[in-house]
Amino acid sequence: MLLGAAGLSLASGTALAKADLMMPGMTGFKRFKIGNFDVVTLMAGHEKNDAPHDTFGRNISDEAFAAASDAARIPAHWAQTFFTPTLVNTGEALVLFDTGPKPAGTVRALETAGYFVEDIDVVVLTHMHIDHIGGLHGPNSVTFPNARYVCGSMEFDAWDDTGSDVFDRTILPLKPEIEFVAEGDTVVPGITAIEAFGHTLGHMMFMVESTGEHLLLAADFACHHVWSLAYPDWEMRLDEDKEQAAKTRKAVLEMLASDKIPFIGYHMPWPSVGYVDRLKDGRFHYVPESYQLLG
Numbered sequence: 001m002l003l004g005a006a007g008l009s010l011a012s013g014t015a016l017a018k019a020d021l022m023m024p025g026m027t028g029f030k031r032f033k034i035g036n037f038d039v040v041t042l043m044a045g046h047e048k049n050d051a052p053h054d055t056f057g058r059n060i061s062d063e064a065f066a067a068a069s070d071a072a073r074i075p076a077h078w079a080q081t082f083f084t085p086t087l088v089n090t091g092e093a094l095v096l097f098d099t100g101p102k103p104a105g106t107v108r109a110l111e112t113a114g115y116f117v118e119d120i121d122v123v124v125l126t127h128m129h130i131d132h133i134g135g136l137h138g139p140n141s142v143t144f145p146n147a148r149y150v151c152g153s154m155e156f157d158a159w160d161d162t163g164s165d166v167f168d169r170t171i172l173p174l175k176p177e178i179e180f181v182a183e184g185d186t187v188v189p190g191i192t193a194i195e196a197f198g199h200t201l202g203h204m205m206f207m208v209e210s211t212g213e214h215l216l217l218a219a220d221f222a223c224h225h226v227w228s229l230a231y232p233d234w235e236m237r238l239d240e241d242k243e244q245a246a247k248t249r250k251a252v253l254e255m256l257a258s259d260k261i262p263f264i265g266y267h268m269p270w271p272s273v274g275y276v277d278r279l280k281d282g283r284f285h286y287v288p289e290s291y292q293l294l295g
Contacts, residue, residue, distance in 0.1 A: 027043070027112075027271075028042070028043050028108060028109040028112035028113065029041060029042050029043065029109050029112055029113040029271075030271035030272075030273065031113065032273070032289075032293035032294060033293065034208055034209075034210050034213045034214070034215045034293070035209070035210025035211035035212065035213040036090075036091060036210045036211055037088055037089060037090050037091070037190065037208060037210040038087075038088070038089040039086065039087070039088050039089075039208070039215060039264075040086065040087040040088075040089075040113050040115075041084050041085075041086050041264060041270075041271045041272050041273060042084060042085045042086065042087060042100075042106060042109035042110060042113065043082070043083075043084065043105070043109050043270060043271075044083040044084065044085050044099075044100025044101065044102075044105035044106040044109060044135065045082075045083045045100060045101055045102070045105040046080055046081060046082045046083065046270070047080075047081050048078060048079070048080060048081075049078060049079040049080070049081055050077070050078050051077075052076070052077075052078065052079040052224075052227065053065045053076065054237065055236060055237045055238065056223075056224055056227035056228060056234060056236055056237075057227055057231065057234040057235070058234075058235045058236070058237055059233075059234065059235040060231075060234060065227075068226065068227070068230070068231065069226070069227075072226040072230070074226060079224065079227075080269075081267055082266075082267055082268070082269065082270045082272060083100050083101055083105070083131050083266065083267070084264065084265075084266050084267070084268070084270065084271070084272040085097060085098045085099060085100050085106050085109075085135075085266075086098070086217055086264050087110070087113070087115065087120075088191065088208055088217075090188055090189070090190055090191070090210075092188065092189070093121040093122055093188045094115065094119050094120050094121050094122070095120075095121065095122040095123075095124060095187060095188060095191060096120050096122070096123050096124065096144070096147070097124045097126060097206065097217050097219075098124070098125060098126055098132040098133075098135075098219070098266065099123065099125075099132065099133060099134065099135030099136050099143065099144075100131070100132075100134060100135040101130060101131040101134040101135065102134050102135055103134075103135040103136075103137070103138050103143045105135070106135045106143075107135075107143065117143055117144050117145065118144075118145060118146055119146075120144040120146065120147045121146065121147060121148070122147055122148055122149075122150060122187065122188065123136070123144050123147045123148075123149050123150070124149075124150045124151070124187060124206065125149065125150070125151040125155075125171075126151075126152075126203065126204050126205065126206070126217070126219035126220070126266070127151075127152075127155050127199065127200040127202065127203045127204065127219065127220065128151075128155055128156075128159045128164075128167055128171060128200065129200065129220070129238070130166055132219075132220075132266070133166075133170050133171065134170075136170055136171075136174070137170060142174070148177055148178075148179060149174050149177050149178045149179065150178070150179045150180075150181055150187050151171075151178060151180065151181070151204070152180065152181060152182065152193070152195070152202040152203075152204040153180035153181065153182055153202070154182070154195075154197070154201060154202030155200060155201065155202025155203065155204065156171070156175075156178070156180060156202070157202070158200070158201040158202050159171065160172075181193040181204070182195065183195040187206065190208060190209050190210050191206055191207070191208055191209075192206065192207045192209070193205075193206055194206060194207055194216075196218075196219070196221050196248050196252060197241065197244055197248060198221075198239055198240070198241050198242075198243075198244035198245030198246070198247065198248040198249075199219075199220045199221060199223075199236075199238070199239050199240065199245050199248075200240050201240055201241065203219065203220065203221070203248075204219065205217060205218050205219055205221060205252070214259070214261045214262075215261065215262050215263065215264065216252075216256065216261060216262070216263040216264070217263070217264050218252065218263045218264060218265050218266075219265075219266050220238075220265075220266055220267065221245075221248055221249055221252050221265075222249050222252075222253070222265060223236055223238070223265075223266075223267045224267065225265075225268055225269055225274075225286035226286070228249065229249075229253065229265075229276070229284055229286050230283055230284055230285060230286065231283075232246055232249035232250045232253060232284065233246050233250075253276050253284045256275070256276035257276045257277060257278045257284060260275065261275075262274065262275055262289060262292070262293065263275070263276070268286070269288065271289075273288070273289040273293070274286050274287055274288045274289050275287040275289065275292075
């Protein structure tokens with residue numbers, strides 16, 4: 001019996017060895033429920049960062065950066081960055097949060113999840129960095145032809161004063177169709193705006209609530225699950241107001257850990273859904289969602 005089992009195992013191994021090798025890949029979307037709402041995270045793209053310490057932890061030494069990375073079982077010399085727009089279907093509206101660096105990845109993920117660009121009712125822009133607004137326009141037209149647009153009033157005004165070519169080309173043509181929001185404003189019933197300044201001068205988050213269940217769409221308040229979330233005082237190169245960004249990170253992390261609600265971080269490890277725990281030493285820790293939201 002043992003020899004027979006061993007023979008079967010070896011035969012199976014031989015068969016597997018002859019199969020075509022698969023390239024590494026990820027599914028294009030993840031769907032789950034928050035109360036009566038459907039939520040879908042969308043894989044708009046990802047890219048490798050070969051010098052992460054040039055971006056994260058710019059106020060700490062190479063040795064401290066390497067030690068923190070080693071403790072978290074991640075390499076210090078490279079990182080994978082994810083771009084994760086989120087779709088919320090409230091039953092009354094399809095609301096897309098951010099659009100990816102380019103249209104193609106977001107459109108492909110939407111279609112894989114069963115939606116089309118014409119279906120989107122509202123496009124919410126958390127802030128004006130290109131990896132969030134780059135999918136707004138195709139070569140000849142807007143990507144989401146039936147959508148109205150929502151963004152923070154302070155974010156729009158801050159960028160409007162910069163003379164940014166990307167802002168002028170991408171956002172200004174949409175101004176007549178943009179609804180501006182501030183702290184506490186409602187995007188659609190069940191989705192509320194939260195000011196979370198620092199990463200940009202008008203950076204916004206959004207709280208989703210349905211039948212007493214909550215989900216924070218946290219955008220870029222923390223841009224890495226270790227080098228930003230676990231070490232909120234570490235400076236991040238792309239934070240426009242670094243002191244305020246650190247204050248915002250700590251306040252949001254405290255809220256997530258205390259209230260035990262899930263969040264989606266635009267750059268968290270795919271599929272970008274997780275929780276924040278506070279360790280015994282007081283540090284924050286990212287806990288990826290497993291099956292909590294399937295019930």
